[in-house]
Amino acid sequence: MKSVVFLHYFLGFILLVSHLNSVSSWKKEEFRNCNQTPFCKRARSRKPQHCKLIATDVIIGDGDLTAKLITPKEFQENPDEDSSGIASNPLILSLSVYENGILRMKIDEDASRNPPKKRFEVPDVILPEFESKKLWLQRYTKQVIDGDSADSFVVYLFDGYEAVLRSDPLEVFVREQSSGKRVLSFNSHGLFDFEQLRVKKEGDDWEERFRSHTDSRPYGPQSISFDMSFYGADFVYGIPEHATSLSLKPTKGPGIEESEPYRLFNLDVFEYLHESPFGLYGSIPFMLSHGRTRGTSGFFWLNAAEMQIDVLGSGWDAESSIMLPSDQNRIDTLWMSEAGIVDTFFFIGPKPKDVVKQYAxxxxxxxxxxxxxxxxxxxxxxYRDEEDVKNVDSKFDEYDIPYDVLWLDIEHTDGKRYFTWDKALFPNPEEMQKDLASRGRRMVTIVDPHIKRDENYHIHKEASKNGYYVKDASGKDYDGWCWPGSSSYIDMVNPDIRSWWADKFAYTQYVGSTPSLYIWNDMNEPSVFNGPERYGTVWTGDNTATWEQLRVSVPMILTLGLTGITFSGADVGGFFGNPDSELLVRWYQVAAYMPFFRGHAHHDTKRREPWLFGEHNTKLMRDAIRVRYTLLPYFYTLFREANVSGVPVTRPMWMEFPDDEATFNNDEAFMVGNGLLVQGVYTEHAKDVTVYLPKDHTWYDLRSGTAYKGGKTQKIEAADAIPVFQRSGTIIPRKDRFRRSTVQMENDPYTLVIAVDSSGEAEGELYIDDGKSYEFNKGAYIHRRFVFSNGTLTSVNLAAGTQFLSDCTIERIILLGHLSKPKSARIEPSNHAAEVELGPLQIQSKIRSSVLTIRKPNVRVSDDWTIKLL
Known part of the structure; x- marks a missing residue:
């Protein structure tokens, strides 16, 4: 995935999960706050209308609208300064328009004025094909806005939308053409500031210090800050990773107790705190807004430097500190970055899935x-050694619990030299992997980008000889402290070095590896334990075995999904600490519906495999894992949707119900695709739980088929399982035979669960490929749409090109909410009948519901067919 997971040092690799941490617990004084961060302190202190820049020399060139941003002489501190002085140096602004409602705005120093160096621009994030979607601007129109003394410049953006460059006062915004209402606005409060690079003069002191570390800043401070406004917004979301609520809470403003801004800085934090704007592990400067009146919009700043972001609250007016009229309701935000350029993207939506597709x-x-x-x-x-691996694997079979992958952490290596094995503990790694593979299972071993500085270690010798390490300020190989002790770090920014590193994973170079071995690319925003603050990477981090951390894992994973990292999860049970059996069971029950499902634990914790907590608790954890395997066809179909469109696997409820205000701030429940609603249990000793079911739908309990009316909060029994509901109008594919791994499920038949809506209709999809290769990119897959209407289920082909071949069949069809009493079902084109069984009639919340089962229709998933109830 081309990703935006970066901060301070650009990521060379994107990974699904990461891992460990420094050996000391979280200490507040070890991490900088805004007042200790000069660029943040400066930006936060600026008053509205601080920006005095105006736009001049507006032209259309190379398909873009460009302008110079200058400071009028009456506002210049040194108006007589020559052309090399900072006061008179203009900035260059450009606006580019792309397909499907995307506006790109860039602001940088004027290269013709020969700044002392080029400012850093982030490479390798924007898709190469994105530029081909550029709409070349041909003209602009002039318009005077709000009685301004100067013209504004208007260009077409998308059907019903236009982009406006307001020259004096400077502002860039997107508005609706028909109403003129703004959607997104840059610098509406005049807080834009751009510190230009300078040549150091005698007496200049630009050094910045934190604890024992000093940043010399040879070209002076170079921070950028600006305000960004989201109109028609009730809440804003995004900018992971923080252990806090899904909707971002205001950090500053009238009537708000001022807190730290949301920090984007990839810190590797031991036992982090929940409900905090503190930055963790990954940084994605992408924010979404959503509101009932306008819908959804988004904003992305392509910037790799440390960033701090204030959320100023809905309707806050920075100058007068009063609420704006309701028709101008908005949420204002303040974005502050240490360096880089302004390279930003405005996404107009207006629907939630439109925004994530535009971003993708x-x-x-x-x-x-x-x-x-x-x-x-x-x-x-x-896991200690080969005997431990064998024992854990056999226990899964003994207790009839499916699993697919067993992971080995850093202790499997020879002295924490990656791509090696401890010969005493793992003397036969290939045989160990082949044994797991014989039961359809894989092994994962860890590889970290810090390399032990040991002249007897072949990778260190090669990297040192070829100059492949990150350098320090003096030009020497950087020497930091991590798991192996003294370590150096591969320069993943360099594509040639990335290629060299990738070659190390070949079977011929990674001795002891086999085709069933996979790699844990760990700590790829490299952790340095003796740095001023540590760096980490993307997953929900080194969490702790507490109910609060279980609770906060849900919005963390939802936020990562919204911002493009959909294959994410939390360490089940908490990485640190010892969960009691109840907490562990509840964690398994929630995590079974998350995209990435992994149990993990620190070496100082007690062993916590699912069979160690008594027969009853083992059953509950086994049930949770089995539900996940039952639903794998549905999950795999959703992963394909994410791969094609960017729409995440797990979704906030408001993404599916954008008009239901009760969902906007709900992050205890979530959707899996468009069909399943999951409500976790986050408190001890809970026998039941309340869950809000969105309006205009009927909801069917996944366990019993009981129907509930939407638009209200229901109290649901939850003693042994968490509530999960299927939405009316959806069809969900399952595999209901219990196996020990996905490999053994490959040829199993499917079950379709149809939950009809008030019109007696439903639809859903099923995606199948070989599950292991990239042949799907060549058209080798099955993609079916199932439509149920007028008592008939139809299978329609959605695949193009050469289909993947499969003899799998549909062995059962379950209809929820179907009220007629058919005697049989007729299958075409084979013209044969299938048995129909009617389950008990249920009445719940004034909804009559039945369960009807069509047994053994025996139609192939790859074929066109219809099944009609008679």
């Missing part, structure tokens, strides 16, 4: 995982 068209979609990776993974720091 810029940065890319998530990769299609292999099928086994969507199953359950078992991990620990560390």
């Amino acid at each position: 068209s810029v940065t890319g979609t998530s990769a299609m995982p292999q099928l086994f990776a969507t199953g359950y993974h078992q991990c620990r720091w560390n």
Whole structure:
């Protein structure tokens, strides 16, 4: 996936999960706050209308609208300064328009004025094909806005929308053509500031210090800050990763207790705190807004420097500190970055899925995982030796619990030299992997980008000789402290070095690896334990075995999905600490519906494999894992949707119900695709739980088929399982035979669960490929749409090109809410009948519901067919 997971040092690799941490617990004083961060302190202190820049020399060139941003002489501190002085140096602004409602705005120093160096621009994030979607501007229109003394410049953006460059005062915004209402606005409060690079003069002191570390800043401060407004917004979301609510809480403003801004800085944090704007592991400067009146919009700043973001609250007016009229309701935000350029993208939506698709068209979609990776993974720091691996694997079979992958952490290596094995503990790695593979299972071993500085270690010798390490300020190989001790770090920014590193994963170079071995690319925003602050990477981090951390894992994973990292999850049970049996069971029950499903634990914790907590608790954890395997056809279909469109696997409820205000701030429940609503249990000793079911739908309990009317909160029994509901109008594919791994499920038949809506209709999809190769890119897949209407189920082909071949059949069709009493079902074109069984009639919440089963229709999933109830 072309991703935007970066900060301070650009990521060379994107990974699904990461891992460990420094050995000391979280200490507030070890991390900078805004007042200790000069660029943040400066930006936060600026008053509205601080920006005095105006736009001049507006032209259309190379398909873009460009302008110079200058400071009028009456506002210049040194108006007589010559052309090399900062006061008179203009900035260059450009606006570019792309397909499907995307506006790109760039602001940088004027290269013709020969700045002392080129400012950093982030490489390798924007898709190469994105530029081909550029709409070449041919003209603009002039318009005077709000009685301004100067013209504004208007260009077409998308059907019903236009982009406006307001020259004095400077503002760039998107508005609706018909109403003139703004959607997104840059610098409406005049807080834009751009610190230009300078040549150091005698007496200049630009050094910045934190604890024992000093940043010399040879070209002076170079921060950028600006305000960004979202109109018609009730809430804003995004900018992961933070252990806090899905909707971003205001950090500053009238009537708000001022807190730290949301920090985007990839910190590797041991036992982080929940409900905090503190930055963790990954940084994606992409924010979405959503509101009932306008819908959804989005904003992305392509910037790799440390960033701080204030959310100023809905309707806040920065100058007068009063609420704006209701028709101008908006949420204002303040974006502050240490360096870089302004390279921003405005996404107009207006629907939630429109915004994530627009964003994905810029940065890319998530990769299609292999099928086994969507199953359950078992991990620990560390499984001790080959005997321990064999024992854990056999216990899964003994207790009839499916799983697909067993992971080995850093202790499996020879002295934490990656791509090696501890010969005493793992003397026969190939035989160990082949043994797992004989039961359809894989192994994952860890590889970290920090390399032990040991002249007897072949990778260190090669990297050092060829100059492949990141350098320090003096030009020497950077020497930091991580798991192996003294370590250096591969320069993943360099594509040639990335290629060299990738070659190390070949079977011929990674001795002891086999085709069933996979790699844990760990700590790829490299952690340095003796740095001023540590760096981490993307997953929900080194969490703790507490109910609060279980609760906060849900909005964290939802936020990652919204911003393009859909294949994410939390360490089941918490990485640190010892969960009691109840917490562990509840964690499994929620995590079974998350995209990435892995149990993991710190080496100081007690062993917590699912069979160690008594027969009853083992059953509940087994049930949760089995439900995941039952639903793998549905999950795999959703991963394909994410791969094609960018729409995440797990979704906030408002993404599916954008007009239902009760969903906007609900992050305890979530959707899996468009068909399943999951409500976790996050408190001890809960026998039941309340769950809001969105309006205008009927909801069917996944366990019983009981129907509930939407638009209200229901109290649901939850003693042994969490509530999960299927939405009316959907069809969900399942595989209901219990196996020990995904490989053994390959040829099993399918079950279709049809939940009809008030019109007696439903539809859904099923995607199938070989689950292991990239042949789907050549058309080798099955993609079917199932439509149920007027008592008839139809299978329609959605695939193009050469289909993947499969002899799998549909062995059962379950209809929820179908009220007629058919005697049989007729299958065409084979013209044969199938048995129909009517279940008990249920009445719940004033809805009459029945369960009807069509047994053994025996139609192939790859064929066109119809099944009509008679």
